[in-house]
Amino acid sequence: MSRLIATRRIASNIFAPRLATRSFCNDAPVTLNNAPSGIHIDKEHEDEERFSNDVPQHDIAIVGGGMVGMALACSLASMPLTKHLSIAIIDSNPALLNGPSIKKDDPPDPRVSTVTPATISLFKDIGAWEYVEQHRHAYFDRMQVWDYTGFGYTRYNARDADKDVLGCVVENKVLHKSLLSSLQDKDIKKTIYSTRLSSMSLPTRSSVSETGASASKSLANLAKLELSDGTNLYAKLVVGSDGSKSRVRELAGIKTTGWNYSQSAVICTVEHPAENFCAWQRFLPAGPIALLPIGDNYSNIVWTMSPKDASNHKIMNEADFVKAVNHALDSGYGPRPDSRVFGGDVFSSFFRPNVTSSVNEGFEPPPKVVKLASDKMAFPLSLMHANQYASKRVVLIGDAAHTVHPLAGQGVNMGYGDVSSLSDVIADGVAVGSDIGEVTLLKKYETDRKTANIAMMAVLDGFQKAYSVDFGPLNILRAAAFNGANVFAPLKRNIISYASGERRLPFMS
Amino acid sequence: MSGRMFTRSLCQLQKLCTSSGVKRGVVGALRPGFHDRCYASIPQPAAASVSSLNQAELAKFAAIADSWWDAEGPFKPLHVMNPTRLAFIRSTLCRHFGKDPFSVRPFEGLKFVDVGCGGGILSEPLARMGASVTGVDAVDKNIKIARLHADLDPVTSSIEYRCTTAENLVEEQKKFDAVLALEVIEHVADPAEFCKSLSALTVSNGATVISTINRSMRAYATAIIAAEYILHWLPKGTHQWSSFLTPEELVLTLQRASISVEEMAGFAYNPMTGQWSLTDDIGVNFIAFGIKNSE
Numbered sequence: 001m002s003r004l005i006a007t008r009r010i011a012s013n014i015f016a017p018r019l020a021t022r023s024f025c026n027d028a029p030v031t032l033n034n035a036p037s038g039i040h041i042d043k044e045h046e047d048e049e050r051f052s053n054d055v056p057q058h059d060i061a062i063v064g065g066g067m068v069g070m071a072l073a074c075s076l077a078s079m080p081l082t083k084h085l086s087i088a089i090i091d092s093n094p095a096l097l098n099g100p101s102i103k104k105d106d107p108p109d110p111r112v113s114t115v116t117p118a119t120i121s122l123f124k125d126i127g128a129w130e131y132v133e134q135h136r137h138a139y140f141d142r143m144q145v146w147d148y149t150g151f152g153y154t155r156y157n158a159r160d161a162d163k164d165v166l167g168c169v170v171e172n173k174v175l176h177k178s179l180l181s182s183l184q185d186k187d188i189k190k191t192i193y194s195t196r197l198s199s200m201s202l203p204t205r206s207s208v209s210e211t212g213a214s215a216s217k218s219l220a221n222l223a224k225l226e227l228s229d230g231t232n233l234y235a236k237l238v239v240g241s242d243g244s245k246s247r248v249r250e251l252a253g254i255k256t257t258g259w260n261y262s263q264s265a266v267i268c269t270v271e272h273p274a275e276n277f278c279a280w281q282r283f284l285p286a287g288p289i290a291l292l293p294i295g296d297n298y299s300n301i302v303w304t305m306s307p308k309d310a311s312n313h314k315i316m317n318e319a320d321f322v323k324a325v326n327h328a329l330d331s332g333y334g335p336r337p338d339s340r341v342f343g344g345d346v347f348s349s350f351f352r353p354n355v356t357s358s359v360n361e362g363f364e365p366p367p368k369v370v371k372l373a374s375d376k377m378a379f380p381l382s383l384m385h386a387n388q389y390a391s392k393r394v395v396l397i398g399d400a401a402h403t404v405h406p407l408a409g410q411g412v413n414m415g416y417g418d419v420s421s422l423s424d425v426i427a428d429g430v431a432v433g434s435d436i437g438e439v440t441l442l443k444k445y446e447t448d449r450k451t452a453n454i455a456m457m458a459v460l461d462g463f464q465k466a467y468s469v470d471f472g473p474l475n476i477l478r479a480a481a482f483n484g485a486n487v488f489a490p491l492k493r494n495i496i497s498y499a500s501g502e503r504r505l506p507f508m509s
Numbered sequence: 510m511s512g513r514m515f516t517r518s519l520c521q522l523q524k525l526c527t528s529s530g531v532k533r534g535v536v537g538a539l540r541p542g543f544h545d546r547c548y549a550s551i552p553q554p555a556a557a558s559v560s561s562l563n564q565a566e567l568a569k570f571a572a573i574a575d576s577w578w579d580a581e582g583p584f585k586p587l588h589v590m591n592p593t594r595l596a597f598i599r600s601t602l603c604r605h606f607g608k609d610p611f612s613v614r615p616f617e618g619l620k621f622v623d624v625g626c627g628g629g630i631l632s633e634p635l636a637r638m639g640a641s642v643t644g645v646d647a648v649d650k651n652i653k654i655a656r657l658h659a660d661l662d663p664v665t666s667s668i669e670y671r672c673t674t675a676e677n678l679v680e681e682q683k684k685f686d687a688v689l690a691l692e693v694i695e696h697v698a699d700p701a702e703f704c705k706s707l708s709a710l711t712v713s714n715g716a717t718v719i720s721t722i723n724r725s726m727r728a729y730a731t732a733i734i735a736a737e738y739i740l741h742w743l744p745k746g747t748h749q750w751s752s753f754l755t756p757e758e759l760v761l762t763l764q765r766a767s768i769s770v771e772e773m774a775g776f777a778y779n780p781m782t783g784q785w786s787l788t789d790d791i792g793v794n795f796i797a798f799g800i801k802n803s804e
């Protein structure tokens with residue numbers, strides 16, 4: 001009888017000529033197949049099959065092939081219980097077809113991510129980290145956070161947590177490209193639709209029971225996607241990884257909770273005389289400025305300020321901007337913390353005796369910036385959380401489910417946490433013969449991730465609130481909180497617990 | 510907290526066994542007298558071929574048949590427990606039949622029968638796991654619902670659904686590699702006869718999987734076993750079988766039907782995640798895997 005899995009095809013399906021889609025495997029034989037999703041349909045269904053000939057069916061449609069969506073595709077392709085699934089990736093980004101060309105000598109792109117050890121281990125599991133390592137990336141093993149008032153500072157060292165590194169800074173385009181390369185290596189049924197999702201119809205009780213013939217009935221039970229180039233397709237599960245303005249979320253009627261801060265972030269790449277191995281973050285009256293190593297003599301700047309200041313800084317000439325950066329990082333606003341007088345130990349032992357900050361290390365001044373090495377970009381800061389991550393045949397991951405401001409570099413890591421969890425939940429579902437679009441199954445993913453993500457968002461929001469107001473004389477309290485690592489401890493613990501969170505076995509036997 | 514959440518889902522399962530509209534507390538359910546009240550009108554089996562039918566119970570299922578696939582409806586406990594019991598089935602049967610636990614369709618080539626399949630909540634996943642599944646239920650309406658739902662997915666449309674009983678399949682001399690009856694034995698008129706039928710349907714060295722709710726107080730049940738089987742105070746079989754078997758009773762019943770129970774597990778509910786998991790505690794819900802003795 002008909003079975004979904006029996007037909008394991010070596011190359012991905014290509015029905016490029018008609019549907020203007022292309023597969024990764026450009027050298028794969030071009031075959032037009034009646035059942036593009038790999039569903040083998042037996043004799044009885046042949047007529048009905050001809051009837052729905054033109055509409056491809058997939059197990060999973062990933063809408064949005066960004067850094068998170070591509071990681072899900074790779075992860076599903078890497079696990080024994082999910083690699084048979086037929087996957088559609090829908091994204092008009094031309095990089096999905098050609099891959100961005102990354103030249104080693106180009107200065108780094110200002111869009112970077114600080115990936116945690118847990119994200120690194122996910123990338124290793126799915127075979128993408130080896131590609132990251134072929135490009136520019138910067139591990140850092142130290143972190144220094146301090147306040148412009150000069151009252152406090154905290155230093156973290158990977159050694160304190162028995163780790164080699166605290167994290168790694170990688171350009172977003174490198175993460176994306178590495179995932180593409182790793183997916184190319186995999187032998188799975190995947191189809192890339194180089195277009196966008198325009199609308200979607202989800203099965204309802206009545207839509208299923210009203211349909212007559214059994215084949216159209218089984219289609220009515222699937223999600224139907226309409227793409228902007230006119231293509232239609234069916235899927236058992238639609239994954240919305242289409243970013244903060246998610247169309248999938250909107251079409252599924254999932255509401256969000258969120259707010260904007262009257263703050264923006266300016267990002268760019270800068271150059272300094274020597275290589276940097278530390279992540280630096282200094283809190284200024286209007287918000288923090290961060291200097292993250294990105295390899296060679298480059299660092300990335302993420303600088304939070306009022307929207308007006310952000311537009312001013314965006315158009316500022318290079319010399320003035322470099323001066324402003326050095327002023328913000330070190331020379332301006334207030335004195336450097338004095339480690340002998342206000343050394344971390346005074347406050348940290350007072351507030352949180354067992355915190356693992358490197359209290360014995362003295363304050364270090366950050367490297368002096370000498371050159372602007374990229375365009376400057378400005379983004380408004382906001383926090384958004386989807387009220388649900390899962391409904392029948394729909395699930396949200398990455399920025400589509402939660403968007404955070406870039407202060408702590410956690411945005412994409414939360415998305416990768418979603419990827420690990422969702423692929424495990426799907427594998428568990430396959431193991432026990434579930435319909436992978438079943439809401440009871442998908443809710444497991446939601447339960448698993450919502451708690452973690454909300455906790456992280458609360459930390460980031462609290463963090464933001466605590467530093468968005470200049471408390472004047474009360475800054476000493478803020479500085480104290482710093483030294484006590486009250487604010488950073490949860491983040492730090494999170495980084496550490498993510499790292500130790502070995503991924504579960506794909507099923508629960 | 511944990512107790513309260515747990516009883517809620519227990520109540521839902523319990524609803525299936527009590528006449529609709531009658532609210533009964535869990536405390537009542539746990540009292541031994543509850544069985545008598547609920548099962549006072551068990552009809553005496555007329556002929557061997559219908560020995561397992563309990564008409565009053567079947568009427569209750571027919572009344573709510575439309576809601577089989579409503580994950581939030583009266584069958585919610587079955588939906589929620591499904592992955593957990595399937596995980597047990599997957600691991601025990603993969604081991605027993607020597608199948609690769611990492612395979613997507615480990616049961617490929619095996620014939621399973623799901624006795625008392627209801628709307629097919631268990632049959633469908635088994636079909637996705639590769640088994641050729643026959644689902645049987647005594648309620649025609651259930652079979653119709655099961656058929657309609659299975660046809661929604663080409664993979665599950667291969668399931669053969671029939672409105673019949675285990676006894677009838679025995680008469681037809683059908684044999685299966687694995688016979689499964691989950692949450693059914695507490696609804697049949699004569700569990701011992703029912704187990705004999707399940708055994709007769711199983712090929713020699715084949716597998717039998719049964720799950721049920723253990724509602725009897727352990728001490729009470731143990732007392733009966735001790736009185737009848739260990740201490741021999743009473744002739745065996747004197748005890749009026751209560752419809753809720755204890756694990757001990759089930760093991761003995763299956764043993765007398767030539768099935769030796771190899772593995773048993775309980776279900777534990779985690780109120781924080783709303784998920785069930787397998788545990789050693791078989792105090793409330795339990796599932797047993799047995800092997801049909803070779804003749």
Ligand SMILES: Cc1cc2nc3c(=O)[nH]c(=O)nc-3n(C[C@H](O)[C@H](O)[C@H](O)COP(=O)(O)OP(=O)(O)OC[C@H]3O[C@@H](n4cnc5c(N)ncnc54)[C@H](O)[C@@H]3O)c2cc1C
Pocket residue numbers: 063064065066067068069090091092093112113114115195196197198241242243244246247265267379397398399400405406408409410411412413415
């Ligand atoms: C200024 C800034 C700095 C940041 N810094 C960090 C950092 O240091 N560390 C960190 O971890 N995170 C950081 N983030 C957050 C991080 O960039 C995001 O979390 C991450 O990009 C989310 O990935 P995603 O795949 O979910 O969404 P996106 O990267 O937004 O990808 C969405 C994809 O969906 C596609 N798409 C959209 N709509 C449709 C449609 N209708 N049909 C088909 N396809 C569609 C798009 O083409 C795109 O490819 C930062 C964000 C900003 C704004």
Ligand SMILES: C[S@@+](CC[C@H](N)C(=O)[O-])C[C@H]1O[C@@H](n2cnc3c(N)ncnc32)[C@H](O)[C@@H]1O
Pocket residue numbers: 525561562563566567570587624625626627628629630631645646647648651673674675690691692693696697698
């Ligand atoms: C609680 S439901 C369990 C359904 C299914 N086995 C599951 O676990 O998802 C019990 C089912 O057993 C059926 N049933 C009860 N007595 C039966 C009998 N003697 N023979 C066949 N089916 C029976 C009922 O009609 C009902 O559908």
